[in-house]
Amino acid sequence: MAxxxxxxxxxxxGVDDVLALLLALSASPEDxxxxxxxxxxxxVELQNCLRNVxxxxxxxxxxxxWRKSKGKPEGFESLKCFKPVVAIGxxxxxxDEILMADHFHGVDGLHGVHAEHPNLTPADTWRELxxxxxxxxxxxxxxxxxxxxxxxxxxxxxxxxxxENPEDTISIVAVGPMTNIALAAAEDPETFxxxxxxxxxxxxxxxxxxxTPVAEFNTYADSVASARVFALSSPTxxxxxxxxxxxxxxxxxxxxxxSKTLKLALLPLDITTPHLLMKTFLVEKMSPLMQEGSxxxxxxxxxxxxxxxxxxxxxxxxxxxxxxxxxxxxVWYMILRDHPAWKSTPKPEDIRIETSGQWTRGMxxxxxxxxxxxxxxxxxxxNPAPEDPMQTIALDEDPGDTMGWLSLKRGNRINRIIxxxxxxxxAKELMKSVFG
Numbered sequence: 394m395a396x397x398x399x400x401x402x403x404x405x406x407g408v409d410d411v412l413a414l415l416l417a418l419s420a421s422p423e424d425x426x427x428x429x430x431x432x433x434x435x436x437v438e439l440q441n442c443l444r445n446v447x448x449x450x451x452x453x454x455x456x457x458x459w460r461k462s463k464g465k466p467e468g469f470e471s472l473k474c475f476k477p478v479v480a481i482g483x484x485x486x487x488x489d490e491i492l493m494a495d496h497f498h499g500v501d502g503l504h505g506v507h508a509e510h511p512n513l514t515p516a517d518t519w520r521e522l523x524x525x526x527x528x529x530x531x532x533x534x535x536x537x538x539x540x541x542x543x544x545x546x547x548x549x550x551x552x553x554x555x556x557e558n559p560e561d562t563i564s565i566v567a568v569g570p571m572t573n574i575a576l577a578a579a580e581d582p583e584t585f586x587x588x589x590x591x592x593x594x595x596x597x598x599x600x601x602x603x604x605t606p607v608a609e610f611n612t613y614a615d616s617v618a619s620a621r622v623f624a625l626s627s628p629t630x631x632x633x634x635x636x637x638x639x640x641x642x643x644x645x646x647x648x649x650x651x652s653k654t655l656k657l658a659l660l661p662l663d664i665t666t667p668h669l670l671m672k673t674f675l676v677e678k679m680s681p682l683m684q685e686g687s688x689x690x691x692x693x694x695x696x697x698x699x700x701x702x703x704x705x706x707x708x709x710x711x712x713x714x715x716x717x718x719x720x721x722x723x724v725w726y727m728i729l730r731d732h733p734a735w736k737s738t739p740k741p742e743d744i745r746i747e748t749s750g751q752w753t754r755g756m757x758x759x760x761x762x763x764x765x766x767x768x769x770x771x772x773x774x775x776n777p778a779p780e781d782p783m784q785t786i787a788l789d790e791d792p793g794d795t796m797g798w799l800s801l802k803r804g805n806r807i808n809r810i811i812x813x814x815x816x817x818x819x820a821k822e823l824m825k826s827v828f829g
Contacts, residue, residue: 405435405569482547608755
């Protein structure tokens with residue numbers, strides 16, 4: 394039986410990224426298949442992000458052996474059924490200076506777990522899996538049976554998978570800076586638009602940002618990439634493309650005519666932040682597993698407990714710390730995609746990305762003014778037999794509408810998620826899925 398959802402995860406592991414990957418790989422194979430893990434820079438530099446992905450498979454091999462020896466259910470059913478491609482992507486943003494979050498995630502992205510537990514860290518020979526040339530069979534690590542290392546760049550692998558699968562069957566879950574996504578969209582827009590849905594962890598709409606007062610990290614790290622991708626949700630992509638002189642832009646504009654618009658679901662800080670993994674619950678869950686000797690529990694508890702300590706020191710309010718499950722929530726959305734509790738805004742929002750503001754780079758801009766769009770007003774001129782559906786509204790230009798905010802033909806169309814199956818429920822479901 395084919396899974397309900399087949400996904401590509403574009404990620405920059407980090408702490409919550411690793412939890413997102415573990416949740417995806419431990420899902421029921423009827424619900425989810427991870428076709429590809431696309432690695433980008435972000436929380437830390439690219440090679441550390443890639444090492445964290447490879448280390449995850451190394452630890453899962455040890456965990457599987459441990460669970461077998463203890464007579465425990467092995468879990469990770471999706472990983473047993475499907476073998477994801479792992480590909481290396483962008484090392485830096487399209488136009489901006491590189492930004493990392495190693496102040497929060499640690500220099501290696503996982504709070505020193507590799508130095509703390511060298512037995513749970515793969516030998517450096519893993520790097521040879523991703524370079525051209527034949528690899529000596531004696532050097533092929535046993536845990537590599539869980540994934541297929543790619544020698545192609547991540548955005549090209551994305552396009553290959555989209556091309557080789559039926560249209561509207563592959564979704565992409567973007568939980569890092571969106572550089573790889575933007576590169577794929579620029580390389581072949583029509584193939585990219587074969588995607589069923591792009592699910593994005595990013596932005597802050599009605600809450601403060603987490604990297605600046607108005608910007609969330611993933612968007613801020615490559616605001617140009619985010620703006621370019623968001624523009625594909627618009628009936629007229631050029632209306633919201635970033636304002637970068639063509640002579641310095643590294644990517645071309647999109648074609649004037651595209652076959653469809655991008656379906657984009659956005660999970661900003663507004664919805665992800667309240668979904669917390671609390672310190673007390675973490676200790677209750679992990680302590681007995683660590684005492685039994687679970688490699689996965691030992692490995693994950695190292696960076697999760699140190700993350701809790703970091704949050705406690707940053708907040709300094711004496712309250713119990715909790716880790717916001719930003720990236721895992723996007724995976725949960727895919728696992729429970731058809732659950733009626735998921736709700737988005739009543740209609741898609743015109744959310745645009747600021748790319749050039751001195752203080753507002755990476756900001757998600759929403760028009761909250763109470764003003765009717767011209768084409769929706771009573772008596773609007775209608776073209777009765779348009780060749781192009783976007784020409785239905787004959788009159789769509791308002792002299793006082795600077796930047797086309799009131800136009801039905803311009804602006805982005807973003808499905809922002811505003812309700813989930815439960816803030817209190819999620820951490821329990823995640824920990825149960827991953828640790829049993």
